Amino acid sequence: MKKVIVATKNKGKAKDFETLFHPFGFSVLTLHDVANDMDIEETGETFQENAILKAEALSQRLNMFVIADDSGLIIDALNGAPGVYSARYAGESKSDEANMDKVLEELSNIDDPGRTARFYCAIALAGPDFETKTVYGTCEGVIAKEKKGTNGFGYDPIFYVPQLGKMMAELSAEEKGSISHRGNAIKKIQAELPNLFK
Numbered sequence: 001m002k003k004v005i006v007a008t009k010n011k012g013k014a015k016d017f018e019t020l021f022h023p024f025g026f027s028v029l030t031l032h033d034v035a036n037d038m039d040i041e042e043t044g045e046t047f048q049e050n051a052i053l054k055a056e057a058l059s060q061r062l063n064m065f066v067i068a069d070d071s072g073l074i075i076d077a078l079n080g081a082p083g084v085y086s087a088r089y090a091g092e093s094k095s096d097e098a099n100m101d102k103v104l105e106e107l108s109n110i111d112d113p114g115r116t117a118r119f120y121c122a123i124a125l126a127g128p129d130f131e132t133k134t135v136y137g138t139c140e141g142v143i144a145k146e147k148k149g150t151n152g153f154g155y156d157p158i159f160y161v162p163q164l165g166k167m168m169a170e171l172s173a174e175e176k177g178s179i180s181h182r183g184n185a186i187k188k189i190q191a192e193l194p195n196l197f198k
């Protein structure tokens, strides 16, 4: 199988990418496989900046093509928070449960029409003698009043997807990939991948 290198240590993201790349005959290698000692600091102010930072750091180290994803949840009633701070919204422990509890608490006085949100994913593709390319994808939804579902990761149990009438955490990996921010971003570069990852 051909391999795509993804600059992440997040197991949930890695699984999403495996599902997305499998139909094209690719398996996924992550930082755990290729540079376990590497901890890339996300100092950018936007998803794009952080995705580029991660992709270029790993690509320079390996001298190979890599992709990186920087993603998060944008909640309208919270003026776009947690945004680029999604992973550590409730603190440095990066606990999905604590992050969701914080969001539910902050939205506790807000009813349905005001609970709109979207997932955003920026993907950067970097490689030797290659001008780094970025694409993005989004997925519209509504923040539910309580957690439901056990699939996926991060904020999936509180993210309702009106398009499918289910919570993100109730979708199979393939269903999530077909409508997700990550899936929508990958669709924009999938045609280029076979030439870059062999």
Ligand code: IMP
Pocket: 010, 042, 069, 070, 071, 072, 073, 084, 086, 087, 088, 099, 119, 152, 153, 154, 155, 156, 180, 182
């Ligand atoms: P990053 O590693 O800085 O890109 O952090 C991304 C964070 O955004 C994750 O830790 C999750 O909290 C959240 N996130 C990104 N994509 C998803 C998703 O597909 N489902 C649920 N949460 C997500």
